[in-house]
Amino acid sequence: MLKGKTVVVGVCGGIAAYKSVEIVSRLNKLGADVHVIMTANAVKFVAPLTFRSICHNPVITDMFEEPKVWDIQHISLAQKADLIVVAPATANIIGKVAGGIADDMLSTTIMAADCPVLFVPAMNNKMYENPIVQGNINKLASLGYLFMEPETGLMACGTSGKGRFPSPETIVDYVKGILKRSSDYEGLKILVTAGPTREPIDPVRYISNHSSGKMGYAVAKAALDRGAAVKLVTGPVNITPPTGAETICVTSAVDMYNEVMKSYESFDILVMVAAVADYRCVTVSEKKIKKSGENLTLELVKNPDIAAELGKVKGHRIMIGFSAETDNLLDNAASKLASKNMDMVVANDVTLEGAGFGVDTNIVKLIKRDGSRIDLPVMSKEDVAHRILDEVLSIRNG
Template sequence: MLNGINIVLGVCGGIAAYKSVEIVSRLKKLDAEVNVIMTESAQKFVAPLTFRSISRNPVITDMFQEPVNYDIKHISLAQKADLLIVAPATANIIGKIANGIADDMLTTTVMATKAKVLIVPAMNVNMYENVLVKDNIEKLKRLGYMFMEPATGMLACGINAKGRMPEPEEIVDMAVDLTINKGDMGNIKILVTAGPTREAIDPVRYITNHSSGKMGYAIAKVAKKRGACVSLVTGPVNIERPENVNVFEATTADDMFQKVNELYESADIIIMAAAVADYKCSFVSNSKIKKSSNELTLTLVKNPDIAYSIGGKKGDRVLVGFAAETNDIYDNAKSKLSKKNMDMIVANDVTMEGAGFNHDTNIVSIILNSGEIIKLPIMTKEKVANEILNYAVRMYNDKRSSAFKD
């Protein structure tokens, strides 16, 4: 299955290093070419000879070891790799990569590669939940590095908690998805927003809307299946997260505005499917507002317009918006398309049966900035997602072709 695929596996110093032996074994059974790089600490847990025997390749343990062939190993392996996996990834290696430190063979190879990098953390739960580790992981996700969530189970310290390295079978399945199952979006980075936002009135009440997040989550899921590197900024929802997608949570419009502006530069395609509140309370009470009269007046002020902000600085990125309307569907959608400098907009009448919020189906029209309108029949949200991505990818490729000609 993986014949012709080159995978570099970085093994760090943790008790889970023994599982990495099985990762190599499974990859070899799929006919992958595997090169192993071990940190100094990793060699305290597993002998390099073990990996050499299973991979049938020399194991790199030292930047300055005598080369088998004359090449600069961290460059040659970086260029050779179709995928670089770091498993187990310790807090130390994550911190070094996040801060640009390249002081051993593994970190220099990570810095030099253009291949996708999959980082698989495995550590004590308190280390994993440490704010410094969390910040480093968030930073790397923003830069396009892929992560697998640690599993929950018995840790080396004797407690049952989150921090275990996922099973080798799961890691190899992910490797397959990131290599041979790349699809037409294999080199594309996509940013999706989904769900509602919540704007507080007091500590127990808030303003929101009926968005379930299903459309945005469907786009993220389908884009991942088609091989994209996907980041999803989500408001509060009650649906399962798409697998192998970098998820960032946002509660308010301000939260989402900040997160999208942090992430957009690394994206090729930005799809704004979230139902962001247009207004928020000008004053949020620190205590619960008591019922004291027949009327309560709330003064609302405008929230930042995320799509408008990105539209003004998107450069050659493809920007896709949504217009959930109840009347004058096409006029309102076209106005938003132009005003926010979008490349296309997905319009729907939320009053129609089988369309809009909380449904598993949708009925939409895709409006391109050329003026073309594509009306779609009722279909599942995943099928709608595929149609949206078809046009977004076409626009992305057209922009790249124009850039090459220039």
């Protein structure tokens, strides 16, 4: 299943290190080319020979040891890796990477990598809950690093809480999901809307909202990374479009409506992320409106509802919508899902810290037409985008 994939497994110094032996064994049996890097403390828990016997590759324990081949190892491993898995990931390695420290082979390889990096934290529950550790995790998640949530249960130290290492089987299943993403959208065409719209009042002023476009652009990039052909219809934002996307820049809700409605028939999947203004001015002044009197009254008219109109004509296409709310999150999202004939709605409470407009993370609930719901923890918007695309394939495949 993983033939042709290169996985670097970083093993840190924790009691859970012995479970990493099974992770390496399972990956090897799936056909992956597995390379192991052990920290100085990890070798106190498990002998390097154990990993070498299973993965059939040299095990790196010292950045300055004599290389088996003439190569700069932390660079060559970082370049050849399809994925780096740090399991167990200690508070120490998480803190190092968050702080930009590269003082051993594992941290240096991570710093030189442009492939996905997955951390699997395992530590005492009090350490895991420490605000410094949580801050480091949130920082790395916002930068696109991946994290598996630790389990809750009895620890080796005798305490009980969140911080327990997941089972090797669970970790390997997660790894398979990440590696399968690289081409699972080949042949599919996705239309994504992103950003806000601006509704002019006069040549100087407009009505808009706080959308930064980050979530929509993350969906577009994730789809491209997984092999899809992507068209991005975007309102005004300060983000560089992802390389490879056909990008159409629009300003108003009517502009976005016209572009989407003339394009949608060519696409398999429609992802409506844009925060489209509900209303526009009936009359737009040709000149800047000057102050006169205490109040200014604007007459507004309703904008076309892009998602609702698509819902009427989408046919076999899968449509995903977004529901940014400040109250009654589930009720409002469910109402939108039904009234606009969506297949799934991504609901988020924009009042929560780490969610909503402008930030690099999000906290969402994925609600499907069949009533099922997936609650995701705080994650980078890129990781949220991949989880959304995972569920789109699940819907598409029945």
